[in-house]
Amino acid sequence: MTAVTIKDVAREARVSVASVSRALNGGNGVTAETGQRIREVAKRLRYVPHAAARSLITRRTNTIGALLPDLHGEFFSELIRGIDLAARARGFHLLVSSSHDSGEEAAAALRAMQGRVDGMLILSPRVDAAFLHANLPAALPTVLLNSAVKSKAYSVLNIDNYTGAHAMVQHLVETGHTQIAFITGPEKNFDAEQREMGYRAAMAKYAPDVAVNIVAGDFTEDSGYHAGRTLLAQPTHPQAVFAANDMMAVGCLYAFKEAGLNVPQDIALAGFDDIPIARYISPALTTVRVRIVDLGRSALEQLAALLENSDQPLTTAQTLGCEVIVRETCGKRLATPLPNRKQNSGIRSFLSGRES
Amino acid sequence: MTAVTIKDVAREARVSVASVSRALNGGNGVTAETGQRIREVAKRLRYVPHAAARSLITRRTNTIGALLPDLHGEFFSELIRGIDLAARARGFHLLVSSSHDSGEEAAAALRAMQGRVDGMLILSPRVDAAFLHANLPAALPTVLLNSAVKSKAYSVLNIDNYTGAHAMVQHLVETGHTQIAFITGPEKNFDAEQREMGYRAAMAKYAPDVAVNIVAGDFTEDSGYHAGRTLLAQPTHPQAVFAANDMMAVGCLYAFKEAGLNVPQDIALAGFDDIPIARYISPALTTVRVRIVDLGRSALEQLAALLENSDQPLTTAQTLGCEVIVRETCGKRLATPLPNRKQNSGIRSFLSGRES
DNA sequence: AATCTCCGTGAAAACGATTACGTTGGCGCC
DNA sequence: GGCGCCAACGTAATCGTTTTCACGGAGATT
Numbered sequence: 001m002t003a004v005t006i007k008d009v010a011r012e013a014r015v016s017v018a019s020v021s022r023a024l025n026g027g028n029g030v031t032a033e034t035g036q037r038i039r040e041v042a043k044r045l046r047y048v049p050h051a052a053a054r055s056l057i058t059r060r061t062n063t064i065g066a067l068l069p070d071l072h073g074e075f076f077s078e079l080i081r082g083i084d085l086a087a088r089a090r091g092f093h094l095l096v097s098s099s100h101d102s103g104e105e106a107a108a109a110l111r112a113m114q115g116r117v118d119g120m121l122i123l124s125p126r127v128d129a130a131f132l133h134a135n136l137p138a139a140l141p142t143v144l145l146n147s148a149v150k151s152k153a154y155s156v157l158n159i160d161n162y163t164g165a166h167a168m169v170q171h172l173v174e175t176g177h178t179q180i181a182f183i184t185g186p187e188k189n190f191d192a193e194q195r196e197m198g199y200r201a202a203m204a205k206y207a208p209d210v211a212v213n214i215v216a217g218d219f220t221e222d223s224g225y226h227a228g229r230t231l232l233a234q235p236t237h238p239q240a241v242f243a244a245n246d247m248m249a250v251g252c253l254y255a256f257k258e259a260g261l262n263v264p265q266d267i268a269l270a271g272f273d274d275i276p277i278a279r280y281i282s283p284a285l286t287t288v289r290v291r292i293v294d295l296g297r298s299a300l301e302q303l304a305a306l307l308e309n310s311d312q313p314l315t316t317a318q319t320l321g322c323e324v325i326v327r328e329t330c331g332k333r334l335a336t337p338l339p340n341r342k343q344n345s346g347i348r349s350f351l352s353g354r355e356s
Numbered sequence: 357m358t359a360v361t362i363k364d365v366a367r368e369a370r371v372s373v374a375s376v377s378r379a380l381n382g383g384n385g386v387t388a389e390t391g392q393r394i395r396e397v398a399k400r401l402r403y404v405p406h407a408a409a410r411s412l413i414t415r416r417t418n419t420i421g422a423l424l425p426d427l428h429g430e431f432f433s434e435l436i437r438g439i440d441l442a443a444r445a446r447g448f449h450l451l452v453s454s455s456h457d458s459g460e461e462a463a464a465a466l467r468a469m470q471g472r473v474d475g476m477l478i479l480s481p482r483v484d485a486a487f488l489h490a491n492l493p494a495a496l497p498t499v500l501l502n503s504a505v506k507s508k509a510y511s512v513l514n515i516d517n518y519t520g521a522h523a524m525v526q527h528l529v530e531t532g533h534t535q536i537a538f539i540t541g542p543e544k545n546f547d548a549e550q551r552e553m554g555y556r557a558a559m560a561k562y563a564p565d566v567a568v569n570i571v572a573g574d575f576t577e578d579s580g581y582h583a584g585r586t587l588l589a590q591p592t593h594p595q596a597v598f599a600a601n602d603m604m605a606v607g608c609l610y611a612f613k614e615a616g617l618n619v620p621q622d623i624a625l626a627g628f629d630d631i632p633i634a635r636y637i638s639p640a641l642t643t644v645r646v647r648i649v650d651l652g653r654s655a656l657e658q659l660a661a662l663l664e665n666s667d668q669p670l671t672t673a674q675t676l677g678c679e680v681i682v683r684e685t686c687g688k689r690l691a692t693p694l695p696n697r698k699q700n701s702g703i704r705s706f707l708s709g710r711e712s
Numbered sequence: 713a714a715t716c717t718c719c720g721t722g723a724a725a726a727c728g729a730t731t732a733c734g735t736t737g738g739c740g741c742c
Numbered sequence: 743g744g745c746g747c748c749a750a751c752g753t754a755a756t757c758g759t760t761t762t763c764a765c766g767g768a769g770a771t772t
Contacts, residue, residue, distance in 0.1 A: 359728095361727095361728055361729085362728065362729060362730095363728080373728090373729080373730090374730080374731075377729070377730060377731080378730095378731090381730085405728085405729070406727085406728050406729065407729095408727085408728080408729090409727070409728035409729040409730090410728080410729050410730075411729090412727090412728080412729070412730095413728085413729055413730045413731080414729085414730070
């Protein structure tokens with residue numbers, strides 16, 4: 001039996017369990033000498049406090065839960081990395097539940113995490129306030145990522161899709177394109193909607209006399225390919241295509257190559273996300289970069305802040321900036337850029353007090 | 357206060373806590389009628405058993421821990437996906453600790469997980485038996501992934517790097533290349549060593565009269581680029597280059613393009629891993645695919661098997677097959693393939709009883 | 713010198729579940 | 743009708759911690 005408990009340490013150090021607990025935690029309430037002896041014994045016996053017993057009385061698990069949808073690739077791993085890094089730095093454990101594509105699965109996962117975590121990080125495009133209300137205990141501190149939910153009850157951390165898309169359109173205009181088409185993401189996807197809004201706004205601002213040209217996609221490479229073909233079938237094809245994510249841009253690029261078009265000479269192309277593939281395809285894809293590690297890290301830190309003053313919780317709404325990464329698919333910049341180009345990176349932050 | 361405990365349910369259902377526990381777990385020892393009533397009350401009150409309290413008495417956490425190194429990209433996310441899928445199916449939670457690049461960090465993470473998990477999944481290239489012995493309680497069921505450790509105390513699940521590399525060399529020979537160079541991975545990396553051994557063995561078998569041509573790499577794109585330049589600087593450059601992983605193959609490809617060589621006409625190229633980028637570069641990379649989701653899933657299932665009959669644990673050693681993915685970088689196959697080509701996929705398995 | 717104040721320490725009560733062990737009552741059998 | 747048995751249920755012990763409270767002694771204050 002390898003189960004060495006606090007009693008064993010106490011017996012060996014000739015003190016009570018209470019003193020052992022004190023020595024190993026705060027250190028207050030015991031002589032420096034006794035504390036030293038206790039710590040030595042604990043080390044020698046390889047004593048590790050029983051997490052369950054501790055959190056039974058403490059009402060803390062030192063664990064935070066992450067609920068993630070059916071994510072693939074770089075985005076997922078970078079996000080976890082960011083969360084994990086920040087969690088470790090603060091002594092939190094990370095309980096992960098990923099790959100949920102139905103709301104029912106997510107709800108079950110949420111319930112299963114009940115009582116095992118001190119707080120939750122939720123990234124789920126289709127989650128809404130009602131769902132959260134139904135499946136989350138109200139007292140559980142929660143940070144929502146990339147969520148459309150606006151509630152004083154939850155902290156929210158979003159990517160600044162709108163500004164990113166806006167900046168990309170601006171870049172396209174600056175490089176000499178005005179007939180800019182847009183390939184959308186899936187319906188009801190918050191990120192996708194924000195990007196489309198950024199596109200529309202920027203078009204209205206920088207190319208007010210050209211009509212928007214929007215075709216549907218769903219974030220898959222395949223849908224990008226078909227969107228590309230749809231665009232080429234138009235009477236006159238656009239000068240530039242802005243896909244709501246990189247995978248669709250890749251699919252679109254294939255459609256263009258297949259049709260014998262040269263990118264960017266015949267048609268320009270831009271994506272969103274800056275997935276690793278973006279720089280490896282040829283021509284390399286101009287896109288909008290999101291610092292995903294920072295997204296994860298910020299999310300955890302926001303949650304940690306909620307946990308620290310849980311007596312009077314301050315929910316926050318933050319937005320994580322993104323930046324245009326210029327590669328090859330949009331051609332050279334014109335000599336005279338548009339005025340008033342805004343740099344957009346870093347975090348903008350808005351605080352709002354929670355109703356008590 | 358949202359903390360509804362088993363007592364609340366008991367009071368509301370006019371039974372003892374014991375009956376509530378029985379009704380909610382086995383269901384044995386209570387009338388169907390009473391059980392029904394209790395379950396209804398529990399549901400109505402949204403009772404969720406307190407995980408810590410339960411595992412304090414049960415000595416089970418229903419959680420398994422995953423210790424992973426500083427992994428990036430697709431490999432990491434696919435692995436977690438496989439693990440998570442299998443874990444959810446079996447009702448296990450997943451505690452993740454990733455991004456360890458020093459042994460010291462990994463040891464700390466391992467200690468921190470003590471008592472929070474029923475079993476461990478460890479993927480760490482540099483972990484050895486001594487490290488495990490020092491940092492893992494002997495009683496904790498553990499599955500090692502991609503590990504050189506051979507011990508009856510742990511189950512091990514490896515990718516069949518050797519056979520995969522062997523098969524790739526065979527493919528290169530079949531497509532008409534005999535002067536095949538190899539770019540190694542980092543030293544002491546188990547996967548890298550196995551791949552090199554596969555290369556050497558296949559060369560000895562299929563091209564016994566040509567000397568092996570090995571240059572050093574470390575799995576990074578950059579090292580692949582430099583290795584490519586080194587190879588081109590040789591008096592006569594090889595007919596084909598087999599990089600121990602895809603990222604190095606990508607770097608190598610750049611070196612070749614830079615030198616004005618055409619792939620595969622002037623020189624063939626192959627990688628290992630089949631990362632997503634492999635199919636997007638041009639020419640698309642011929643490589644060896646590993647089903648990473650299956651790796652994760654198998655690892656968890658192996659661990660679950662250990663947990664189920666923990667009274668008499670049977671450690672296993674499994675090997676997960678991989679397959680050659682033929683794309684564009686190796687040119688066309690010759691008319692007459694070599695005889696005796698073995699298909700290699702699926703799982704081969706060896707059992708060994710643990711000393712008791 | 714008597715009292716007060718700390719400070720270090722130990723005893724014991726939580727925390728919320730599971731489960732071994734009693735207790736009860738109903739039923740069948742002799 | 744008495745006996746035993748079994749099913750249903752309750753009582754209470756238990757898991758390993760933290761934390762409150764009480765206690766005693768040493769030093770300070772009067």
